[in-house]
Amino acid sequence: AQSPSLDRDCTTLSRYVLQELHSFSAEAQDLSALMNRIALAGKLISRRLSRAGIVEDVLGFTGETNVQGESVKKMDVYANDVFISVFKQSGLVCRLASEEMDKPYYIPENCPIGRYTLLLDPIDGSSNIDTNLSVGSIFSIRQQEGDDVDQTATDLLQNGHKQIAAGYILYGASTMLVFTLGNGVHSFTLDPSLGEFILAEENMQIPESGSVYSLNEGNFWQWEEPIREYVRYVHRQEGYSARYGGALVADFHRIIQQGGVFLYPGTVNKPEGKLRLLYETVPLAFLIEQAGGKASTGRERLMDVVPEKLHARSPLVIGSPKNVELVESFY
Ligand code: AHM
Ligand code: MG
Numbered sequence: 001a002q003s004p005s006l007d008r009d010c011t012t013l014s015r016y017v018l019q020e021l022h023s024f025s026a027e028a029q030d031l032s033a034l035m036n037r038i039a040l041a042g043k044l045i046s047r048r049l050s051r052a053g054i055v056e057d058v059l060g061f062t063g064e065t066n067v068q069g070e071s072v073k074k075m076d077v078y079a080n081d082v083f084i085s086v087f088k089q090s091g092l093v094c095r096l097a098s099e100e101m102d103k104p105y106y107i108p109e110n111c112p113i114g115r116y117t118l119l120l121d122p123i124d125g126s127s128n129i130d131t132n133l134s135v136g137s138i139f140s141i142r143q144q145e146g147d148d149v150d151q152t153a154t155d156l157l158q159n160g161h162k163q164i165a166a167g168y169i170l171y172g173a174s175t176m177l178v179f180t181l182g183n184g185v186h187s188f189t190l191d192p193s194l195g196e197f198i199l200a201e202e203n204m205q206i207p208e209s210g211s212v213y214s215l216n217e218g219n220f221w222q223w224e225e226p227i228r229e230y231v232r233y234v235h236r237q238e239g240y241s242a243r244y245g246g247a248l249v250a251d252f253h254r255i256i257q258q259g260g261v262f263l264y265p266g267t268v269n270k271p272e273g274k275l276r277l278l279y280e281t282v283p284l285a286f287l288i289e290q291a292g293g294k295a296s297t298g299r300e301r302l303m304d305v306v307p308e309k310l311h312a313r314s315p316l317v318i319g320s321p322k323n324v325e326l327v328e329s330f331y
Contacts, residue, residue: 125247210259
């Protein structure tokens, strides 16, 4: 019998994206080039992570603090630089906005022609690196609107429906790239010996409901009351399983594949929670909706939220439609 991967004819990412777009329009060409660049960044980051402890400067902190007030890890800086250098050569992206940079990064050479903005969290869940656990990268692509001559990037302060593409790279036991171009969610697995992302699943669909709930229960007394009530309710039911790995991308990947719900609610001191809208919660909202799931702040559909600033945060309730509706019913 043929192995399953051979049955699938080893569809590579670059071939798949061109096929999916069914056209050779300028935009289709651009998107295909953008996805290939993201894949290249993913390969470079994956290669470096796989050598943690063998080569220098993979583990540990730089000693700096970023815009978010968090200690910067060496891999945060490396991954941010990888995305910048990969997109400098693309000609397509004029601005990159990242968790690691206070202001958007402009690539002047690309600005007259580069019509796209890449929003990203270069390494999500970086506290997992030093213990050899999964981390990810999250990205979202938007069309630049207006010429942004004063470099304020105010056109980014619009809702999630403005996204053209979104996805993540999961650096786990294997490296996976999962994305949407607004026409379903597709996943690819990196074959390191080929250096190619090979199609794993087309049109992923999240189950209607699932038994996993995923949140940091250490924050119980910090949460707002509806979330405490929801968790008390879960504790009284049979059949739920708690799963929380400390990296959003990895926890989200479990949910989108197997169903259930991931939550990062607001707390008394931080009503907007921890996760950032433009490059963490809203890209995942786009993906989950494309896979038949739901994403909410608890009070409203996440895709409709308009950020007040580049690094704005939002609560996150995301996953199977039934599970998300149940959480919302506690508000
Ligand atoms: P980071 O992007 O700075 O790594 O922070 C985001 C991470 C998420 O991956 C994860 O879900 C969350 O922070 C974990 O936070 P906590 O330790 O408060 O549970
Ligand atoms: Mg993050």
